[in-house]
Amino acid sequence: MNYHHGDLRRAMIAAAATAVAERGPAGLSLRGLARLAGVSHAAPAHHFGDKAGVLTALAAEGFTLLATALDEARGDLLASGVAYVTFAVDHPGHFAVMFDRSLVHREDPGLLAAERKASAALADLTPDAEAARAAWSVAHGFAALWLSGAISGPDVAGAAEPVLRRAVAGRSELSG
Amino acid sequence: MNYHHGDLRRAMIAAAATAVAERGPAGLSLRGLARLAGVSHAAPAHHFGDKAGVLTALAAEGFTLLATALDEARGDLLASGVAYVTFAVDHPGHFAVMFDRSLVHREDPGLLAAERKASAALADLTPDAEAARAAWSVAHGFAALWLSGAISGPDVAGAAEPVLRRAVAGRSELSG
């Protein structure tokens, strides 16, 4: 066996993402991740400290990915909403961890930095803070409900778009 | 020690609600609950089977409570949204479990029945299915974001109301 895995940290985060997506955060086992990576059960502790550390890294990566997705739809509030939902559905493991304070180390610098990136991307969408908050809520709620199975259908984006439109489009005349 | 607790099932669900609210579902320990109730570590298994069984009962109770809250605001979509958010904030332990398929026994009859009650209460809000879906998404998203700390403020209902209004009010002329 090689003493050095080479890129254990990255491998662990990727494995954690799939594991959380399939079995939920509670079903994640540090020892299971270590087995998958072919290292001893104590190897993860070196990179992440503890279980919450792994999930913290996963959440941070999630916020970074989300910030990128939002930036790509810059300017268009509706497109950003669709991007938000698409991100959540494409990265369920990340999403399941990003907004759960009980699972991560809230004060972790890497997490805070990633959160700020995503926060900035959200703030750049519109100068109307309340409109942004509303758009965020619909997108987040729709994504959560879709992932939980409460809302389902053949096409996420297709189902999300008309819902997002209601909270996003044509409201400027009431808030301006 | 009394061999019979008297109302262990109810006591366990109540204790689970506070424990989940404080430490999250992962921080819940069956043995901890048993200690709180003053019974042996195996007593919970008789009533709930396993850990997921406890959370299933908690989720079912949550859906029943939610259905009641929604029914009380019957007819008014905006008031129902506020009721939804208020329920989530008042019962964070229940809410944290209700929409997480990885934590419960999805096929449990009691859970399914409670879900149907809540589902019916939602459907009774408006004949416009898409409007209901939009209202549900905003309310759910706002509640989740508020509970996660992503949105905060002095008053939940006060902060939620204008956000809900955007997705709820004055849209009927576009959908009718």
Added chain:
DNA sequence: AGTGCTATCTTGTCAATGGAAAGATTGGAG
């Protein structure tokens, strides 16, 4: 009262897990 039945709870046990401690190995800087 006495008898059996069933739900409730206990004790004992096991494998798996997270975490801590201490040591081994590696690669690279000087």
Added chain:
DNA sequence: CTCCAATCTTTCCATTGACAAGATAGCACT
């Protein structure tokens, strides 16, 4: 080539969820 820091391993412990088997208590029925 030596030293050092990062990475990983081995060993160990307490806690946990789950299971099996047995004890107790309330209750219906006679």
